[in-house]
Amino acid sequence: MTLDIFALLVILGSFLAGLLGALTGLGGGLIVVPMLTLLFHVDIRYAIGASLISVIATSSGAAAAYVREGWTNVRVGIFLELATTMGALGGAALAGFIPTRALAALFGVVLLYSAFRSVQTREEHAIDGPSHPWAKRLRLDSSYPTPNGEQRYSVQGVPAGFSLMFGAGILSALLGIGSGVIKVLAMDRTMKLPFKVSTTTSNFMIGVTAAASAGVYLHRGYIEPALAFPVMLGVLGGALLGARILSRANVKVLRVLFTAVVVVMAVQMLYKALKAGG
Amino acid sequence: MRAQWTDHEVEQMIGRLLQIGVMIAAAVVTVGGAMFLVQHGRDPVGYHQFSTSPSPLWTLGGIVGGVAALDSASIVQFGLVLLIATPVMRVALTLVAFARQRDRLYIALTAVVLALLLYGLIWGRA
Numbered sequence: 001m002t003l004d005i006f007a008l009l010v011i012l013g014s015f016l017a018g019l020l021g022a023l024t025g026l027g028g029g030l031i032v033v034p035m036l037t038l039l040f041h042v043d044i045r046y047a048i049g050a051s052l053i054s055v056i057a058t059s060s061g062a063a064a065a066y067v068r069e070g071w072t073n074v075r076v077g078i079f080l081e082l083a084t085t086m087g088a089l090g091g092a093a094l095a096g097f098i099p100t101r102a103l104a105a106l107f108g109v110v111l112l113y114s115a116f117r118s119v120q121t122r123e124e125h126a127i128d129g130p131s132h133p134w135a136k137r138l139r140l141d142s143s144y145p146t147p148n149g150e151q152r153y154s155v156q157g158v159p160a161g162f163s164l165m166f167g168a169g170i171l172s173a174l175l176g177i178g179s180g181v182i183k184v185l186a187m188d189r190t191m192k193l194p195f196k197v198s199t200t201t202s203n204f205m206i207g208v209t210a211a212a213s214a215g216v217y218l219h220r221g222y223i224e225p226a227l228a229f230p231v232m233l234g235v236l237g238g239a240l241l242g243a244r245i246l247s248r249a250n251v252k253v254l255r256v257l258f259t260a261v262v263v264v265m266a267v268q269m270l271y272k273a274l275k276a277g278g
Numbered sequence: 279m280r281a282q283w284t285d286h287e288v289e290q291m292i293g294r295l296l297q298i299g300v301m302i303a304a305a306v307v308t309v310g311g312a313m314f315l316v317q318h319g320r321d322p323v324g325y326h327q328f329s330t331s332p333s334p335l336w337t338l339g340g341i342v343g344g345v346a347a348l349d350s351a352s353i354v355q356f357g358l359v360l361l362i363a364t365p366v367m368r369v370a371l372t373l374v375a376f377a378r379q380r381d382r383l384y385i386a387l388t389a390v391v392l393a394l395l396l397y398g399l400i401w402g403r404a
Contacts, residue, residue, distance in 0.1 A: 063296055068289055070289060079387060211362050216399075
């Protein structure tokens with residue numbers, strides 16, 4: 001195959017990944033690495049570099065809108081970014097020592113978990129429980145906009161949330177993903193933030209987390225410009241279109257479709273990991 | 279100018295910064311990518327195997343040197359560096375905002391995050 005055909009196919013695939021990722025809220029970054037390694041036979045290190053680039057582009061674009069609407073909790077974001085950047089640098093340090101087969105296996109497991117989370121029904125929880133002592137000290141409690149004015153909420157489970165974020169940072173660097181599923185889990189389930197505050201603050205943090213490891217990987221040659229540019233432009237274009245048509249789309253059907261794609265890719269990644277071993 | 283920015287003003291500035299950063303990076307990457315395909319579009323694809331031999335595209339100095347020579351791959355890589363720098367700039371802007379609010383705790387927290395990011399991006403160490 002020549003580079004021009006390759007770039008065209010990668011743009012198309014990335015566009016679809018970005019579109020489905022935006023429409024389902026799971027993010028396109030989750031399937032960029034499996035797509036590049038399984039369909040295009042790209043080395044997983046180049047795939048991880050290109051995926052991190054696409055993750056920074058889409059999360060920054062979306063965060064720009066959310067933060068202006070007042071949903072994002074900037075203090076929670078900054079505090080937890082301490083954990084995710086440390087995790088991401090730790091993950092980048094580890095990456096060189098982990099065999100690519102083990103990375104493929106880990107990827108398979110994370111994909112399966114994400115698929116499981118996406119079909120699970122969300123449990124509502126109270127947002128006005130007692131604040132954690134650290135939440136008071138760090139002034140994390142805040143409010144979000146509603147048609148009837150600002151709704152206050154309190155923040156719980158701060159140390160547990162912080163620890164989960166460290167893990168999210170490690171996974172983000174090792175696999176080239178945004179780790180949004182784990183970030184939302186930490187904020188929604190553990191810290192008891194309102195769901196939309198969790199998703200928008202997760203999105204706010206994803207760019208910083210991905211930038212931490214992408215900076216390191218640039219110096220290691222994981223960022224291959226000829227591969228990263230069609231991935232970045234494709235995913236960004238798909239995500240922009242997805243955000244525009246979101247209100248008219250049948251999200252339920254798309255979610256089932258995307259979850260099925262994620263499960264198929266998970267099985268393929270696990271198969272790849274095992275096959276290379278035999 | 280007032281010494282303090284309200285949280286709302288900071289949110290608007292952060293949003294604008296992220297939007298502009300992504301737009302500029304995407305524009306640079308598009309120009310470089312188009313040039314690259316015109317020059318190398320007929321070359322064979324070779325990304326199934328990772329190349330371990332160091333390239334000027336792996337360092338910030340090498341990338342800037344390549345841009346000065348109008349090398350298309352370097353222009354793409356420069357756009358990608360601008361993109362990676364966008365969240366870093368956002369953290370720097372947040373640091374300025376906390377400094378204006380004289381919020382010592384958050385000045386310290388944000389400074390550590392910024393230092394970690396710059397350490398990775400400039401020196402490439404983890």
